[in-house]
Amino acid sequence: VVMYTVRGAKIEGSRPYHFQTACFIAFPILAGIVHGFSLDEIGNSFAKGAASMAFVSMAIGLAGVVSIVMNQGNIIHTIVYYLTQPLLAIGQQFASVFMTIIIAIINPIIPSASSKAAILVPIISPIADAIGLTPQLAVQAFQFGDGFTNLISPLLGWTVGSVTMAGLSFDKWLKWVLPIVIIFLLLSFIFMYILTGMGWTGI
Incomplete structure (x- = not known):
């Protein structure tokens, strides 16, 4: 019921995260009433469940704060600039591999794909053009670098939260x-080297 209600709200264009929060409060109360709990029992059960998630929520929030500070302080921009400069001095195949490495290094620090794209794309796109890499190869490097290192990111909410809950x-x-x-990263480097040598365009 919760899943279909939240999904329906998303399709209708309302704000799903706000709606999810309301559902997560309302549905446990409804479930308690259906189960025959008294209001005190519902409140105590809800408080016990919320207390078990308090540290997880704090860990997720702290991870988000660190990421925001590094973004807003332009710390990441400086790191990215100096990491991408060697790309101009090496061949296409190694450049595509190194591009994947750069994104894999940056990814744990900026787990948000949209934030990472906003920072990296304006830098990597002209470099890819300058060394003759196709746009699809640059996108593939971004996808490889953006994926696997999510599992080791100390700033990604769901990773930290899942580890804490476990x-x-x-x-x-x-x-x-x-x-x-x-x-997985080594395999992605091999794939990038081969795809670049083939002149892959995604077709």
Whole structure:
């Protein structure tokens, strides 16, 4: 019921996140009434559930704050500028691989794909044009770099929240998932090298 209600609101064009919040408050109360709980029991159960999520919410919020500070302080812009300069001095195939590496490095710091695109695209797009990379190759480098390192980002809300809810320390999670991420990244570098050599245009 919750899923279809929220989905329906999204289709109708209302604000889904605000609507979800209202649903997450209203539906537990309704479920408690249907189950036959008293108002005190509903309130106590709701408070207990909310308390278990308090630290998770704080961790997600803190991750978002750090990302905002680095964006608004132009810290990321400086890092990106100096990382992208070597692209102009190497061949196309290695440039496409290095472009993927840059995005993979930046991704854990700016987990938001839209923010990352706003920062990287104005820099990477002219560099890709200058070294003769097709737009599709630049987009593919962005997609490879933007995907796998989400699993190791300490600033991504759902990663931090999921690890916290699972009762794991981030160090323990990192030790387990990092080798897998490295394997996927190495495969993506190989694919980028091959696709660039083929002159891939996405067709």
